[in-house]
Structures are given as structure tokens and as C-alpha cells.
Amino acid sequence: MKKRLPAYEPKFDKEQVERLKRLYLADEKDRVKEARAFEAGACIRQGDFSRKPLEMIYEWKTRGRGKGRLARNSDEEICDALRLAVMAETERAAVAVLKGLQGVGVPVASAILTAIDQERYTVIDFRALEALGVKIPLPTINAYLEYLAYCREQAREWKVPLRDLDRALWQWSKEQSGKSGKNSV
Numbered sequence: 001m002k003k004r005l006p007a008y009e010p011k012f013d014k015e016q017v018e019r020l021k022r023l024y025l026a027d028e029k030d031r032v033k034e035a036r037a038f039e040a041g042a043c044i045r046q047g048d049f050s051r052k053p054l055e056m057i058y059e060w061k062t063r064g065r066g067k068g069r070l071a072r073n074s075d076e077e078i079c080d081a082l083r084l085a086v087m088a089e090t091e092r093a094a095v096a097v098l099k100g101l102q103g104v105g106v107p108v109a110s111a112i113l114t115a116i117d118q119e120r121y122t123v124i125d126f127r128a129l130e131a132l133g134v135k136i137p138l139p140t141i142n143a144y145l146e147y148l149a150y151c152r153e154q155a156r157e158w159k160v161p162l163r164d165l166d167r168a169l170w171q172w173s174k175e176q177s178g179k180s181g182k183n184s185v
Contacts, residue, residue, distance in 0.1 A: 008132040008150045012172050014158040020168035033060045041115030049082040051075055054112065061111035061123070069103030077101060086116060091148060095141050106139045118163040122151045127173035128166060
């Protein structure tokens with residue numbers, strides 16, 4: 001029997017996307033890290049499959065956590081995984097090949113793919129899921145693919161770029177954690 005994945009229910013409406021996106025981009029340091037990650041993604045998209053662009057994206061997504069695990073991958077493994085991910089015909093294949101790298105789970109793979117192509121992919125993490133009323137401790141590839149399909153449809157329905165929806169989801173969750181006194185990382 002196929003496992004039923006959760007139903008997503010946004011905790012905010014279309015009118016709040018622009019405000020949340022602006023707040024997400026308000027922190028200069030975070031904005032610079034994101035810009036560098038997306039520049040690194042453009043380098044990968046253009047054929048630079050070296051370690052450096054991957055590390056820049058990894059730093060943006062993880063805020064430096066787990067760098068030692070990523071360092072265990074050889075340059076050849078990184079090159080091969082990035083090349084195959086960019087060439088992949090399906091989202092499943094792209095996520096799966098990146099997930100094969102040490103230190104890369106589905107959330108990090110989704111961030112790498114988003115940095116490479118923000119019109120096709122979006123980031124899955126606990127914050128975005130919280131903003132949709134869902135808790136998935138360790139998202140699987142199947143969970144990501146359903147989440148990605150949902151986000152694409154929601155972005156189309158709300159007539160907003162996929163990346164803006166992602167920023168709004170993340171920011172909504174960050175605001176909620178600030179209200180409850182949780183750590184905002």
C-alpha cells in the first residue's frame with residue numbers, strides 16, 4: 001500500500017507573500033550569502049562542477065553545519081554528481097544523485113538544485129513545511145517531489161515566482177519561532 005503523504009495548508013495568504021519575501025531579504029548578511037549561493041548555482045549550470053560552488057551553496061543552506069561530511073567526498077565524486085544532476089531529465093534523478101554525496105540529504109539536495117535552477121526547484125526544510133502545517137522529520141525523495149509539485153502549483157495559483165513562495169514560507173516560520181521563543185536558526 002502506498003504511503004499517503006500529508007496535505008499542505010498554507011498558514012498565510014497570497015497577499016502576505018510580498019511582505020514575507022521582503023522581510024526574508026532584509027538581513028544584509030543572509031542576502032549576500034544567498035546571492036553567492038545563486039552565483040555558485042549559475043556556475044554549476046554553466047559547467048563548473050568543482051567543489052567550490054557546491055561548498056558555497058552548502059554554506060548557505062546549512063550555515064556551516066556538516067562541512068566535515070561534505071569534505072569526505074572526492075573532487076571526482078562531486079564533479080560527477082553535479083554533472084549528472086544538471087543533466088538529469090527528472091527531478092527524482094537529480095535529487096537522488098546529489099543525495100548520494102556524503103553530507104547531502106534531501107533538504108540540502110533541494111537547496112543545491114534551487115541554486116542551480118530557481119524556476120524549476122524549491123528548497124524543502126522544516127521551516128517551509130511548518131508554514132504549510134506539516135512536519136516531516138527527514139523528508140524522502142518522494143516527499144520532496146510531492147512538496148515540489150505542490151509549491152509549483154501554489155506559485156502558479158498565486159501568480160508569484162517559486163523562489164518568492166519559498167522565501168515567504170521560510171520567513172513565516174521564522175516569525176512564528178520568534179513569537180514562541182524558539183531558536184530562529
